[in-house]
Amino acid sequence: MLLTITTNPSIDVVYQTNFFKLGQTNREVSHYQVIGGKGINAGRVASILTGNKENVAAMGFVGRDNSAGIIQDLQEYGVANKMIQVPGKTRFCYTIIDGKGQKTELNEVGQQISTEEANQLLEQISSLTNLNGVSINGSLAPNLPGNFYSQVIRAVREKNPRAKIVLDTSGAALKSVLMGKDLPDYIKPNNEELSELLATDVVEEKNAVLSALMNPIFKNIPNVLVSMGAHGGVAKVGIETPRYYKIKISSQLAVNPEGSGDAMIGGILSALAYGKSNIDVIRAAMAAGMANAVEAKTGFVQKSTFNRFLRSDKDIHV
Ligand code: ADP
Numbered sequence: 001m002l003l004t005i006t007t008n009p010s011i012d013v014v015y016q017t018n019f020f021k022l023g024q025t026n027r028e029v030s031h032y033q034v035i036g037g038k039g040i041n042a043g044r045v046a047s048i049l050t051g052n053k054e055n056v057a058a059m060g061f062v063g064r065d066n067s068a069g070i071i072q073d074l075q076e077y078g079v080a081n082k083m084i085q086v087p088g089k090t091r092f093c094y095t096i097i098d099g100k101g102q103k104t105e106l107n108e109v110g111q112q113i114s115t116e117e118a119n120q121l122l123e124q125i126s127s128l129t130n131l132n133g134v135s136i137n138g139s140l141a142p143n144l145p146g147n148f149y150s151q152v153i154r155a156v157r158e159k160n161p162r163a164k165i166v167l168d169t170s171g172a173a174l175k176s177v178l179m180g181k182d183l184p185d186y187i188k189p190n191n192e193e194l195s196e197l198l199a200t201d202v203v204e205e206k207n208a209v210l211s212a213l214m215n216p217i218f219k220n221i222p223n224v225l226v227s228m229g230a231h232g233g234v235a236k237v238g239i240e241t242p243r244y245y246k247i248k249i250s251s252q253l254a255v256n257p258e259g260s261g262d263a264m265i266g267g268i269l270s271a272l273a274y275g276k277s278n279i280d281v282i283r284a285a286m287a288a289g290m291a292n293a294v295e296a297k298t299g300f301v302q303k304s305t306f307n308r309f310l311r312s313d314k315d316i317h318v
Contacts, residue, residue: 009037041299045266
């Protein structure tokens with residue numbers, strides 16, 4: 001079984017405008033709404049790729065007042081809904097895209113999670129015994145302790161010592177885990193998240209990223225995959241004698257690259273479900289990111305597109 005954990009999902013509203021001026025009344029040309037939790041996206045993609053209904057489950061928190069859309073989305077894609085309903089509403093994140101394509105974002109912080117609700121999630125996680133792959137996705141909901149993701153990792157390992165854990169977060173939540181004893185098997189920072197973690201500007205160039213991956217902070221993480229959009233990525237595999245890989249991919253004309261990072265996590269989970277080797281897991285991550293970028297829908301892939309990229313050494317070269 002595969003599991004995604006999202007403590008702070010969102011409902012994303014994207015407005016298209018001709019002009020956007022601060023301090024003035026702005027009018028939309030159009031808008032649309034998408035379910036925006038990173039783990040919800042990753043679970044959707046993992047479910048599409050494994051094609052096995054309900055072998056993927058989503059845990060975390062949703063605000064009771066407006067959770068219907070998220071729950072409906074999980075059902076539509078065959079993901080088992082194990083989200084805990086908390087009082088209030090799931091947060092909204094707003095993106096305004098003006099006529100020149102310039103983006104402005106305003107993200108609500110999210111619902112406060114009580115100690116009881118946090119413990120309920122940890123108990124729910126430690127009650128599972130048949131996990132192959134688990135992803136921990138996105139930012140920590142307000143009020144959760146800074147080391148909550150370390151607690152989640154411990155809860156997973158309690159009864160699933162062989163489950164592989166993928167951590168897809170950034171900033172203080174990522175740093176806190178990497179400084180602790182309970183480490184994930186995979187992390188997947190993008191260039192910006194890598195720079196933030198190392199508090200230095202890592203230029204988007206493969207040799208620079210490769211040297212950054214030699215930083216001792218990554219020493220005990222078995223798999224570090226840095227995604228670099230259309231430029232592919234760089235990976236470190238192994239602990240005792242780590243190997244470093246530059247990943248080349250064919251650049252695609254992106255229809256909507258939003259959610260490509262989440263799709264990569266879905267790709268990793270699906271490969272873990274099939275017990276794939278490290279390199280094949282990297283290939284699946286890349287293929288899923290690429291397959292998402294060529295779709296209009298955020299956090300969505302077509303399995304046929306994924307398979308086409310996965311099987312072609314011209315499209316993905318590790
Ligand atoms: P994030 O969404 O986390 O910022 P990236 O922008 O690095 O992540 O994109 C994640 C992955 O999506 C890339 O590693 C790549 O596989 C794929 N991807 C994104 N944009 C493109 C593109 N234009 N062409 C091909 N692949 C892409």
